[in-house]
Amino acid sequence: MKRRESSGLVWFESELAAERGARACFSTRRGGYSAGSYASLNLGLHVGDDDIAVASGRLDFWTALGPDPDSAVGMRQVHGTKVMIATATDRGRGAASWTHAIPETDGLVTLERGLPLFGLSADCYLVALAAPGGRGVAVLHAGWRGLVGGIVGRGAGLLAGLARCAPAELAVFVGPGLCENCFEVRADFLAELTRARGAAAAAELVRRDGGRSFFRYRAALLAELERAGLRRECVEEVGGCTAEDAALWYSHRASGGQTGRMAMAVWIP
Numbered sequence: 001m002k003r004r005e006s007s008g009l010v011w012f013e014s015e016l017a018a019e020r021g022a023r024a025c026f027s028t029r030r031g032g033y034s035a036g037s038y039a040s041l042n043l044g045l046h047v048g049d050d051d052i053a054v055a056s057g058r059l060d061f062w063t064a065l066g067p068d069p070d071s072a073v074g075m076r077q078v079h080g081t082k083v084m085i086a087t088a089t090d091r092g093r094g095a096a097s098w099t100h101a102i103p104e105t106d107g108l109v110t111l112e113r114g115l116p117l118f119g120l121s122a123d124c125y126l127v128a129l130a131a132p133g134g135r136g137v138a139v140l141h142a143g144w145r146g147l148v149g150g151i152v153g154r155g156a157g158l159l160a161g162l163a164r165c166a167p168a169e170l171a172v173f174v175g176p177g178l179c180e181n182c183f184e185v186r187a188d189f190l191a192e193l194t195r196a197r198g199a200a201a202a203a204e205l206v207r208r209d210g211g212r213s214f215f216r217y218r219a220a221l222l223a224e225l226e227r228a229g230l231r232r233e234c235v236e237e238v239g240g241c242t243a244e245d246a247a248l249w250y251s252h253r254a255s256g257g258q259t260g261r262m263a264m265a266v267w268i269p
Contacts, residue, residue: 001173001236006064007031009041010248012238014128014173017266021134024173024266025065026126026238028248032057034260042250042260044120045098046076049260055096067116067267070095074118075105077141081149083107083158086117094118106141107155111162116267122250123242125177125221126264129156129170131163137266144189147220148196153228160229167229172236174221175264176249179241180207183215183253 002013009031017024032041033053041057042049062069073086074094086093086108094101102108108117117139119126124143131137138159140151160167185193185206190213194202205223207214225235243254250259 001238007060009060009064011065014130014171014236016171016234016236017128017130017137017173020130020132020171022130022137022171022266022268023065024128024130024137024264026173026175027061027263027265029250029260029262030248031060037255037258038260043263044122044261047261048258058096061263062116065265066269067114067265071114072116072118072265073108073110074101074120075108075141076101076103077106077119077143078104079141079143079145080104080106081146081151081154083109083138083140083151083155085158085162086110086112086115088112088115091115106143106146107138107151109136109138109155109159109162110268111136113268116265118263118265120261120263121175121177122252122259122261123178125217126175126262127152127155128173128264128266129159130173130266131159131165132169134268135165136163137268139264139266142221142224144215144217144220145192147224148193150224152221152224156228156230168231168234170230171234172225172230173264173266174235174237175262176238176240176242177221178217178243178251178253180214180216180218182241182243183217185213185215189215
């Protein structure tokens, strides 16, 4: 993984994806035009920020990375497990408008060259996948509900099938997320996790500390990657906790809900 900078913007880029003929990049909050709790490279058009500031930041972001800013494809994420195939007819959906993004979707897969996909987050893990030989890419929003619901396996399986490769051949690039110490959960979370994964698995993914419970989010993600047939040596992680580093990341939890969004972008040049 490389840390990249251009015109005040800072992002992280996957070397494993590059080896497979793709690019996968994760933004930070450095650069941009947003102010206050959204400062400064907020890429979310749906969080109450000034639309012009967000649009200007998106233009700078895509210009720094290289793809046509008007060609990007985004999704209106709902913390689910739906994964859609993006084709040339989807070009530009979500690039400049939240309402025109692909609705009720938390994963996108494409085999098209020059069609950048992106997802947004401010605590949830975003995962980019790249098939060998530039044959396909995917972006997944792996919030905890989507994660335990199986979105990683669904997205990896779809991409591998379309790109005619094994899941073990895919490169994986993971953005930052909430660390275990910052992901305190309540009884309703524990009940839903138990229903989804069973009591034994749920117990392994929750740390108890007195009367408090904490979700082992990263451990859950790594377990889902393994379940999906992805190899640990093919996984790159940006690392860090979104709630603990306010200078670099947005955090919905740490901010009380009013904050910007980072983006995971992936495409085949």
